[in-house]
């Protein structure tokens with residue numbers, strides 16, 4: 001894989017709480033990563049300005065607000081997310097088929113093809129079988145992930161967010177065109193932090209990931225731009 005293809009796969013998680021930090025990372029990482037993720041912390045702190053700031057720097061946005069509510073509320077939130085001009089937006093698959101279908105239909109009927117790709121979060125990368133068991137889900141994590149990925153696909157979603165360990169199973173169940181976005185990726189030089197089900201970047205791409213969400217391995221590095229370059233090299237060098 002060439003470096004440009006590898007770079008486009010990296011989504012940098014902007015897990016910060018101010019516009020000044022967006023400016024800092026956008027200046028450091030534009031041209032080094034493929035997309036910027038605006039998540040709950042940043043959106044709660046700065047709102048739409050966070051998205052607008054990334055767009056102003058010429059970056060593309062994955063709006064990661066993981067909606068989970070009654071179908072009408074999630075559909076309306078997704079329509080507003082789409083209006084902001086983001087490339088990817090997500091909800092929790094555990095919200096169920098009706099919630100996903102209502103959201104997917106609302107976005108498609110309002111924006112047609114000029115819309116963000118819609119992702120369903122399956123089981124979070126910080127969850128284990130014990131996490132599931134304690135909320136009453138007795139199935140193994142990988143079975144739950146595949147079940148939710150299939151449900152998401154049947155409900156009109158474009159793809160899923162899942163741990164790298166389940167990429168192969170999802171590809172098998174949902175086919176080559178279904179997007180797989182995977183956090184919980186750790187390059188050789190980085191700490192594991194609180195992620196539990198992890199994989200190296202090149203391995204995740206080889207397994208079939210379309211995008212890798214990477215935060216602290218880049219943000220906490222003494223030279224974030226160099227860390228992003230190293231990850232691009234790991235992917236390009238390790239993937240056919």
Ligand SMILES: O=C(O)c1cc(=O)[nH]c(=O)n1[C@@H]1O[C@H](COP(=O)(O)O)[C@@H](O)[C@H]1O
Nearest residue numbers: 013064123124125161183184213214215216
């Ligand atoms: O939806 C996500 O992006 C997400 C889903 C998931 O299962 N696990 C997960 O870590 N994430 C996000 O991916 C990012 C991972 O950041 P790092 O662990 O610092 O690389 C964070 O912004 C999380 O919110």
